[in-house]
Amino acid sequence: MSLPADQCYAALLAREARFDGLFFTGVKTTGIYCRPVCPARTPARSSCTFFSTASAAESAGFRPCLRCRPELAPGTHTDSLPAALLQRIQERAAEGVRLADLDRDLGLSPRQVRRLLSAEFGVKPVQVMQTQRLLLAKQLLQETQQAISEIALASGFRSLRTFNALFRSRYGLAPSDCRGSKPAKGEALRLRLAYRAPLAWQALMDYFRSRLVPGVEEIIGHEYRRTVALGPVTGWMRVWPTPHESTLTVEISPSLLRVLGSVQTRVRRMFDLDARPDAIADVLEKDELLAPVMKVFPGLRVGGAWDSFELAVRAVLGQQITVAAATTLSGRLAARVGQAVETPFASLHRLAITAPALVALSVEELCQLGLVRARAETLHHLAEFALAGELDFQPTMDHEQVVARLITLPGIGPWTAHYISMRALRYPDAFPAADLGLRKAIGKGELITTREAEQRAALWRPWRAYAAATLWKSLTP
Numbered sequence: 001m002s003l004p005a006d007q008c009y010a011a012l013l014a015r016e017a018r019f020d021g022l023f024f025t026g027v028k029t030t031g032i033y034c035r036p037v038c039p040a041r042t043p044a045r046s047s048c049t050f051f052s053t054a055s056a057a058e059s060a061g062f063r064p065c066l067r068c069r070p071e072l073a074p075g076t077h078t079d080s081l082p083a084a085l086l087q088r089i090q091e092r093a094a095e096g097v098r099l100a101d102l103d104r105d106l107g108l109s110p111r112q113v114r115r116l117l118s119a120e121f122g123v124k125p126v127q128v129m130q131t132q133r134l135l136l137a138k139q140l141l142q143e144t145q146q147a148i149s150e151i152a153l154a155s156g157f158r159s160l161r162t163f164n165a166l167f168r169s170r171y172g173l174a175p176s177d178c179r180g181s182k183p184a185k186g187e188a189l190r191l192r193l194a195y196r197a198p199l200a201w202q203a204l205m206d207y208f209r210s211r212l213v214p215g216v217e218e219i220i221g222h223e224y225r226r227t228v229a230l231g232p233v234t235g236w237m238r239v240w241p242t243p244h245e246s247t248l249t250v251e252i253s254p255s256l257l258r259v260l261g262s263v264q265t266r267v268r269r270m271f272d273l274d275a276r277p278d279a280i281a282d283v284l285e286k287d288e289l290l291a292p293v294m295k296v297f298p299g300l301r302v303g304g305a306w307d308s309f310e311l312a313v314r315a316v317l318g319q320q321i322t323v324a325a326a327t328t329l330s331g332r333l334a335a336r337v338g339q340a341v342e343t344p345f346a347s348l349h350r351l352a353i354t355a356p357a358l359v360a361l362s363v364e365e366l367c368q369l370g371l372v373r374a375r376a377e378t379l380h381h382l383a384e385f386a387l388a389g390e391l392d393f394q395p396t397m398d399h400e401q402v403v404a405r406l407i408t409l410p411g412i413g414p415w416t417a418h419y420i421s422m423r424a425l426r427y428p429d430a431f432p433a434a435d436l437g438l439r440k441a442i443g444k445g446e447l448i449t450t451r452e453a454e455q456r457a458a459l460w461r462p463w464r465a466y467a468a469a470t471l472w473k474s475l476t477p
Contacts, residue, residue: 008050011036017246018196018278021073024051026062033057038068053086055123055131063171064138066178071135072194072247075274077428079462082120084395085113089125093132094261096156099125107394133157134170136261142180144189146257151175154260189254192247193264195273198299201241203473204271207303210323211314214331215350216338226306227341228252229351230259236343239267248273253343269426272301280463287459289442290467293474302469304423309386310352311424315416316378317371332369337361355386378411385409391424399427422465431457431464441471 003011003023011019019036026033026049033051034040051057054070064070075087085106092102099110102125106113113125137155140146146154152163167175201222209219217226223240235253242249250267252260268274277299284290294300305311313333318326330353337357338350358379366376385391393402399421406417415434422430432438433453440447442456460467 002052003050005048005050008036009045009048012038012048013042015039018276020194020196021075021274022052024054024057024070024073025049026051026057026060031062032065033062033070034065035068035070035073038065040065040067051122053121053123053128053131054135055128056121058131058134058170059123059127064135069139069142071139072192074194074196075268076276077274077426079398079429080120081396082116085116086121086128088395089113089128090132091261091265093129094136094156094264095259096153096158096261099129105392105394107396129156130166130170133163134167136264137163137167137175138171138178139191140260141175141178143191145179146189148175150257154257156261188251189257189260190249190251191260191264192242192245193250193267193273194247195271196275196277197246198277199241199246200297200300203297204301204303206476211327211330213327213334213352215348216334216352218345218347225345225348227343227348227351228256228263228306229339229341229354230256230262233259234339234341234351236341236345236348237263237267239271266306270304270306272304272426275301275428275466280466283463284460284467284470287467289444290460290470293470297470297473300466300469300473302422302426302428302465304426307352308391308420308424309355309383312382312386312391312420313353313358313379315419315423316375316382316411318419319375319411319413319416329370333358336365336369355383358383359387374411378409381409381411393425399425399430402427403430422468428466429462429464431460431468433457435468437475438468438471441474 008023008025012025015037017037024033024035027043027047028049029043029047033054051060078084088106089102092105103110117123117125117128133156137151140151140154149160152160157163164175167173205219205222205224208217208224212218223238225236225238228235228237233256235255237250237252237256239248239250248271252263256263281294285294314326314330317329333353334350337360338353340349341351343349363373363376363380366379367373402421402425403414403417406412406420407414415432418430418432421427422432434450436447439450439453442448442453457464457467
């Protein structure tokens with residue numbers, strides 16, 4: 001445990017939401033493990049044992065609470081290699097990836113991964129994958145009325161028999177015993193994704209609204225909508241804050257059920273749901289430059305992207321031009337090569353641009369859309385980079401290593417590399433110091449040098465990406 005047991009119990013007594021997802025409580029008298037925010041009567045200290053992960057609690061023989069539902073607990077950002085490995089395995093588990101196929105993705109040998117996870121969390125990779133798949137299945141059982149065989153596949157299991165046996169052995173229940181209320185026939189799938197409050201949702205919507213790709217995305221009121229493509233699977237989704245809860249409601253087209261694990265992972269990253277507002281505020285609110293903005297927008301997040309390549313293209317298009325001009329170019333690209341798709345929303349009818357589609361365009365054809373030749377050539381290099389799998393960075397790499405790798409691409413400089421690291425790859429300490437807006441905000445209206453901006457930003461480690469988001473927000477009337 002990274003947190004002392006006494007501190008965990010104090011958080012449990014207070015039901016402190018800021019500790020949600022940071023630890024789980026195993027109750028010896030019931031055999032159940034809970035989140036710190038569980039509404040059930042608090043057990044005696046002698047009955048409690050604490051775990052840093054749900055997989056560790058389940059490996060110790062505890063089953064998830066049906067009231068607080070540990071599958072809804074948010075994750076967390078960290079610079080720790082074991083934690084980064086854990087997060088990557090959890091993400092891949094629900095996507096149905098086999099453990100044996102993760103070697104290249106993780107960047108370490110299976111033996112090294114087992115050693116690191118056992119030392120830090122007391123679990124094996126296979127236990128992490130099983131727990132993640134079971135918890136996703138439990139959530140689908142309680143929140144949808146899909147067939148159990150479909151839920152098993154959507155949760156990453158390749159065999160219904162294996163799913164049923166593991167579910168019974170871990171939870172002491174048949175999957176059908178976890179069924180929730182039945183939704184209306186034909187209704188799209190809805191799930192809840194938890195976060196640690198507060199969440200500056202309107203600020204997130206402001207960020208996305210200024211960058212919406214016509215035909216691909218739209219915002220109606222407080223609701224974000226977009227088309228979705230994951231491999232050959234296409235559909236749509238919409239996301240909005242759940243009233244009176246620290247959760248987002250995510251509605252997806254039924255066609256996306258088979259890739260639901262990937263959808264959840266991408267939505268969490270896109271809206272930065274695993275952020276720790278308390279830890280970020282502890283560092284940034286001490287700075288007189290940032291504190292006033294953070295007071296107005298508590299829980300400010302770093303808006304991300306549905307897809308890393310999509311964001312990287314946007315970053316290249318945004319080089320040396322305005323946000324509005326980059327949005328116009330993004331729309332032209334999507335209209336030119338984005339695949340048509342049907343949705344219930346009249347404004348959403350096209351999929352975002354992909355690397356194969358972009359490579360298929362010549363530099364001359366890109367220039368005809370309004371791009372300068374240098375930018376068109378950079379996009380071609382970027383698409384080839386993505387097709388080779390080079391945008392899928394391993395958790396063993398820190399953001400400085402990622403930036404160093406990205407700037408080897410022709411036309412990708414430090415600003416673009418840090419921007420991609422910050423928004424697409426979710427590195428919380430990335431900081432595009434060369435950005436004119438950041439340099440002006442730090443200089444209080446005076447344009448300081450990139451070096452001066454980097455020196456000032458050193459005070460904001462390890463949350464410089466959040467400092468950047470705060471500074472950009474300070475420039476908004």
